[in-house]
Amino acid sequence: MDELEIDVVAEVELDDPVLVEGLPGVGHVGTLAVEHLLEELEGESTLVRRVYSREFPPQVSIENGVSELTCAEVYAVDVPDGRDLLLLTGDHQAQSNAGHYTLTDAFLDIAAEFGATEVYALGGVPTGELIDEYAVVGAVSDESLLEGLEDAGVEFREDEPAGGIVGVSGLLLGLGERRGFDAACLMGETSGYLVDPKSARSVLEVLADVLGFDLDYESLDERADEMEDVIGKIQEMEQQQSMDVPTDDDLRYIG
Secondary structure (H helix, E strand, C coil): CCCEEEEECCCCCCCCCEEEEECCCHHHHHHHHHHHHHHHCHHHEEEEEEEEECCCCCCEEEECCEEEECCEEEEEECCCCCCCEEEEEECCCCCCHHHHHHHHHHHHHHHHHCCCCEEEEEEEEECCCCCCCCCEEEEECCHHHHHHHHHCCCECCCCCCCCCCCHHHHHHHHHHHHCCCEEEEEEEEECCCCCCHHHHHHHHHHHHHHHCCCCCCHHHHHHHHHHHHHHHHHHHHHHHHHHHCCCHHHHCCCC
């Protein structure tokens, strides 16, 4: 296999599409968001490209006993009453710095093939603690994009996220700007410890507002409820462990 191979699965016509990336990252926020888009827009989505690369981990996924080589997938979505979408998803990112550049260029090539000039990378920004209200933090490739996203509720904070944005999400901004794309990264606040459907919803609400489409969030909310149960059990275990820690009196030697 070559370093990079792109399978053409289908060809479709799209009207002024937008590339939306949701590859694995902090809290799996981007992945959850794009998976939910595909679930809710299933009737309007078509798998158009598979991207294979030696930069992905050396493994296959198994479904009903049948293997599939690790890849990234691009779906075309004809959105009723909204901008058409190219949804980029997959189970892995590249394993090397060079691989991130190679794959990001390939993703932008695909976007250009379908006539996209805008890119939205979706992800999470870690807070290090459990939170109740989820803000969406943003970064853009050009200052002219700030106002529209601020109107949609996106926060732009000085020097945040700390250390910048790594992986495909960051390179879609950097390489995208050099290639003439308008690119933005929408990052939902998340603890960084667990898969976070609530953060994914906060990002999707902004994206839907900006691109002008409606979504049902029932299945995502159900996943959020399941995670709340997990968090509750973790907190109960932590409380129990703190109660079981011996005090100074317990540790006194009696002879």
